[in-house]
Amino acid sequence: MSDWRLAVDIGGTFTDAVLLDAASGEVTVNKALTTPAAPLEGVQAAVGQLLRRAEVAPGEITAPIVHATTLITNALIENKTGRAALVTTTGFGDTLLIRDEHRYDMYDLQIEFPDPPISRELTFEIDERIAATGEVLVVPSAASMAALVRELEAAGVESVAVCLLNSYVNPANERLLADELRRELGVPVCASADISPQIREYPRMITAACNAATMPIIGPYLDELQKWLSAEGFGGSVLMMLSNGGVVSADDAAAAPIRLVESGPAAGALAARWFARRMGEERLLAFDMGGTTAKATLVEEGEPALTNTFEVARRYRFKKGSGFPVSVPSVDLVEIGAGGGSLAHLDQFGLLKVGPESSGADPGPACYGQGGDQPAVTDADVVLGLLDPDAFLGGDMPLDAGLAQSAVESLADGLGLSITDTAAGMYEVVSQNMASAARMHAVERGVDLRGVTVLAFGGAGPPHACRVAELLDSDRVVFPVNASVLSAFGTLVSPVRIDLARSMPVKLAEVAASERDGLLDELREEGRRVLLSAGVPEADIRFRYGIDARYAGQGNEITVWVGEGDAWEAADADVVGAFEAEYRRIYGMTIDDVPIEVVTWRLSARADPAEIADSELPPTAADRSPEPVSTRTAVFGREEDAIKVPVYRRADLAVGMSFAGPALVEERETTSIIRPGWEVSVSYDACLVAVRGQIPTQK
Numbered sequence: 001m002s003d004w005r006l007a008v009d010i011g012g013t014f015t016d017a018v019l020l021d022a023a024s025g026e027v028t029v030n031k032a033l034t035t036p037a038a039p040l041e042g043v044q045a046a047v048g049q050l051l052r053r054a055e056v057a058p059g060e061i062t063a064p065i066v067h068a069t070t071l072i073t074n075a076l077i078e079n080k081t082g083r084a085a086l087v088t089t090t091g092f093g094d095t096l097l098i099r100d101e102h103r104y105d106m107y108d109l110q111i112e113f114p115d116p117p118i119s120r121e122l123t124f125e126i127d128e129r130i131a132a133t134g135e136v137l138v139v140p141s142a143a144s145m146a147a148l149v150r151e152l153e154a155a156g157v158e159s160v161a162v163c164l165l166n167s168y169v170n171p172a173n174e175r176l177l178a179d180e181l182r183r184e185l186g187v188p189v190c191a192s193a194d195i196s197p198q199i200r201e202y203p204r205m206i207t208a209a210c211n212a213a214t215m216p217i218i219g220p221y222l223d224e225l226q227k228w229l230s231a232e233g234f235g236g237s238v239l240m241m242l243s244n245g246g247v248v249s250a251d252d253a254a255a256a257p258i259r260l261v262e263s264g265p266a267a268g269a270l271a272a273r274w275f276a277r278r279m280g281e282e283r284l285l286a287f288d289m290g291g292t293t294a295k296a297t298l299v300e301e302g303e304p305a306l307t308n309t310f311e312v313a314r315r316y317r318f319k320k321g322s323g324f325p326v327s328v329p330s331v332d333l334v335e336i337g338a339g340g341g342s343l344a345h346l347d348q349f350g351l352l353k354v355g356p357e358s359s360g361a362d363p364g365p366a367c368y369g370q371g372g373d374q375p376a377v378t379d380a381d382v383v384l385g386l387l388d389p390d391a392f393l394g395g396d397m398p399l400d401a402g403l404a405q406s407a408v409e410s411l412a413d414g415l416g417l418s419i420t421d422t423a424a425g426m427y428e429v430v431s432q433n434m435a436s437a438a439r440m441h442a443v444e445r446g447v448d449l450r451g452v453t454v455l456a457f458g459g460a461g462p463p464h465a466c467r468v469a470e471l472l473d474s475d476r477v478v479f480p481v482n483a484s485v486l487s488a489f490g491t492l493v494s495p496v497r498i499d500l501a502r503s504m505p506v507k508l509a510e511v512a513a514s515e516r517d518g519l520l521d522e523l524r525e526e527g528r529r530v531l532l533s534a535g536v537p538e539a540d541i542r543f544r545y546g547i548d549a550r551y552a553g554q555g556n557e558i559t560v561w562v563g564e565g566d567a568w569e570a571a572d573a574d575v576v577g578a579f580e581a582e583y584r585r586i587y588g589m590t591i592d593d594v595p596i597e598v599v600t601w602r603l604s605a606r607a608d609p610a611e612i613a614d615s616e617l618p619p620t621a622a623d624r625s626p627e628p629v630s631t632r633t634a635v636f637g638r639e640e641d642a643i644k645v646p647v648y649r650r651a652d653l654a655v656g657m658s659f660a661g662p663a664l665v666e667e668r669e670t671t672s673i674i675r676p677g678w679e680v681s682v683s684y685d686a687c688l689v690a691v692r693g694q695i696p697t698q699k
Contacts, residue, residue: 004061006236008043009068009264009488010034013291013341013361014459015042016485017050020492022063022610028054029485031393031459031669034361039071040224042361062235063610064535066247066491068267069240070292071221072214072260076117076313076324082216085157086118086209087148087177089165090125092201096209100202104321114313114323116206117213118161124151126177134170140177149184160185161212163192163205168503171197188215188255195256196327198600199503203309207326210312211258218257222250239496239534243330244306245270246497246606249533261312262330264487269297269304269331271490272455275480277302278685285438285452287468288487289461291378292358294338296438297331298447305332305445308501308548308559308602329499334441338433340378340460341365344426346414352422354430366407367399375411377430379404380423381463385634385642386664386673394668424638431464435471453478457486462672466661466690470675477678479688484669497606498530507552508572508596519601520545520568527605536607545570546602549579551594558582559602626657636662636675650688657682661690 003022008015011034019028030050035042051058075081088095096116105111126148129138152160160181167174171193178191192208226238240253243262253260265288272286276299286297286304297304310330314323337356341364344354354377359365365376367389381387382404389399405419412422442449450473456465457480465477480486500523504515524543531541544564548557560578562570580590628646635642643662650667658681661674665688672688674680680690 002060003063004056005063005066005492006047006061006234007066007068007488007491008047009267009485009491010039010042010070011264011290011487012070012074012293012358013339013364015039015046016488017043017046018482018485018488018492019050019054019056019061020489027482027489029482029488029669031484033364033397036074036360036362039069039221040228043225044228058229058233059235064236064239065229065234066239066241066494067225067250068264068487068491069260070264071217072257073262073264073312075214075217076210076261079115079117080217081117081213082158083122083156084118084159084161084209084212084216085122085124085152085155086205086212087124087126087160087162087164087181088205089129090127092165093120093123093125095202095205096120096123098202099206100200100325102321104316104319112315112322114315116209117324118209122155122157124148128164128173128177130164130166130170130173132166132169134166136170136172140173145177145180149181152181152185157185157187158216159188159190159212161190161192161205161208163208165201167191167193168197168199168204188212188219190215190255195258197502198327199505200327203325203327206324207258207328210261210324210326211256214257215254218260219254222254226250237535239491241267241491241494242497243310243328244497244499245273245304245331245494246499247491247494247534248496248498248530249535252498252530252533258326259328261326261328262310262333262335265295265297265333265335266331267490267494268295268457268487269299269333269490270494271457271486272297272299273302273304274490274493275455275478275687279478279687281453283447283452285442285449285454285472285474287434287438287454287456287461287465288458289434289456289464290339290458291341291364291460292337292339292360293335294434294437294458294460295333295335296434296441297333298442298445298452300447306330306499307332327501329501332445334437336433336437338377338430338437339458340376340381342377342430344375344377344380344411344429346411350414352411352415352425352429354426354433365404367401367404368397369400369403373403373407373410375404375407375422375426377426377460379407380426383408383419383423384427384636385632385645386427386463387671388632388647388666391666420635420642421638424635424640427464427467428638431467431471434464435468438468438472449474451475455480456672457483459484459670462665462670464673466673466675466678470692475692477690478683479665479672479690481686482669483672484667493609495606495608496531496534496536497604498527499602499604500527501548501600501602503600505597505599508549508575508598511598516601517568520603523601523603524566524605527603531605531607540607542606544604544606546604547575547579547598548600548602549575549596549598551591552597553594557599558586561602624656624658626653626659628663632664634662634664653682653686653688655682655684655686
């Protein structure tokens with residue numbers, strides 16, 4: 001009996017849909033162009049086509065539908081958010097403009113920061129005060145709250161963020177005010193104590209502001225989505241993918257959309273985690289290149305690393321501090337504007353640049369024939385013969401090679417190069433950009449990527465993975481089945497999970513067990529509520545505990561995890577040992593005779609995903625050499641001659657087959673480009689494993 005699971009991932013260019021039979025492992029996939037102005041239309045197209053192809057009725061899908069999206073990230077980057085207001089303590093209305101007074105580039109006299117998601121004109125102050133100890137000194141008066149309501153009504157706001165001084169230690173005033181505004185205004189209101197109850201005023205305020213600014217975006221969309229699913233007869237609820245690699249109910253996601261800021265990339269990282277464990281890889285670089293962006297995530301010991309602060313809407317992609325430092329747990333990844341839709345141009349020095357600007361889904365690359373005339377990476381791939389214009393999306397969306405040629409020609413004239421060499425230059429520049437970003441991400445974590453296996457996915461990942469691996473001195477690339485929609489698949493193998501934190505600075509030796517346990521009780525209660533609302537049986541919920549700690553007097557903390565269970569059971573000696581081990585790993589030393597101070601207490605509540613059966617594998621090949629379905633003339637580098645390359649159909653490749661590059665392997669949603677000097681074999685699970693210079697040993 002079938003057990004159908006549906007997943008959807010809205011990307012910047014394409015919306016992906018995956019239908020999985022968890023009982024048999026059978027997978028059906030589909031892609032449709034994203035519709036930025038009305039994202040539900042792209043979802044309807046992708047899901048509708050998918051179900052018709054699989055001959056599955058909506059009513060047969062009774063499991064929760066899992067959803068990842070870039071709506072929140074794109075809204076913040078493009079400054080296309082709702083009309084939100086911020087309410088804060090009198091005297092602190094300029095915090096979003098002052099930021100943390102840190103200059104990300106000390107020598108840039110024209111330094112720029114992104115505009116806050118809530119302007120100063122929509123920032124309101126109110127008389128109240130909580131002491132740093134948590135003592136309530138001034139409660140907002142009824143008159144001041146009534147006056148505030150009138151001001152907010154006159155401003156016509158669509159949502160409100162409330163961020164009061166010291167609310168992380170005592171949220172009483174903040175919740176009083178938030179409840180009053182919800183009741184009187186009838187618009188979404190979020191309190192910083194519910195979103196990020198942590199010390200440091202600016203990160204807490206910008207997190208709450210970004211959350212409020214995106215509530216008018218995600219709320220209506222999720223309402224429309226659930227109404228459509230209900231009208232179509234779908235039997236499952238909706239679970240949303242979070243930045244930390246977990247999923248929660250749609251209602252919880254709508255209340256805290258900032259937790260979705262890296263929803264899509266996190267899903268890809270969870271898919272990489274699943275493959276790393278399946279393949280027995282201790283270290284794996286997940287390389288996800290879509291239509292708009294490329295992401296790189298390092299998976300070590302079977303898990304992608306998490307970070308507790310993620311920077312969104314950076315003014316400059318490689319400059320930390322030039323964006324919004326939102327305090328939400330997120331998969332630790334690097335993301336750059338390098339995708340199939342990334343546009344090429346000449347800078348002020350006449351040098352070729354690719355990205356970060358993208359053609360997106362509308363109009364898309366020139367070859368889409370939707371009005372775009374600037375050369376994009378996909379146009380270059382068509383000019384080089386790496387993509388078959390007639391086979392794009394299985395022929396459902398043919399590309400116009402003439403328009404691609406014309407777009408690249410406009411750039412070639414400025415460079416004084418041939419059209420082919422210009423296209424090859426675009427291919428090389430975008431590959432260099434991605435390799436540089438991945439290398440920097442690894443260096444920041446103290447990791448050497450040489451020799452690390454690359455897992456290539458996303459629609460544009462397989463065409464570029466071998467070249468990126470060469471630049472990283474990696475000699476092994478894995479092309480998984482259904483690589484172009486792997487992020488959507490990742491949502492189906494993600495745990496239901498929520499990560500919560502609350503600041504309570506105290507020296508470890510002075511922690512009062514009753515105060516600590518009371519704080520953790522509240523976090524456990526919230527974690528249990530979130531998981532129960534997502535349909536998790538209470539018996540399946542597990543808790544994990546962590547701390548952000550530092551040596552007393554320091555200004556920065558490190559995170560260590562110190563145990564699991566229904567209660568805190570770690571002894572102080574265990575906590576000290578875990579802290580010193582992590583501190584030594586990062587800094588190469590520990591500091592004797594200085595007490596350890598715990599700043600923030602963390603709790604992760606999770607339930608493991610349902611098991612998925614292995615799909616039926618194709619039979620082992622009697623003949624290890626596959627037959628190409630055709631040949632195509634392709635160019636693999638600048639000033640290189642065009643050569644005839646065999647083209648293989650992915651569906652024809654069986655376990656045990658092997659072949660040498662150069663070669664092109666086509667499937668409906670993507671093309672794996674095997675460069676000269678690489679050799680490929682089909683592994684036991686139907687993945688293509690490419691190794692430079694040798695055929696890999698079969699399992």
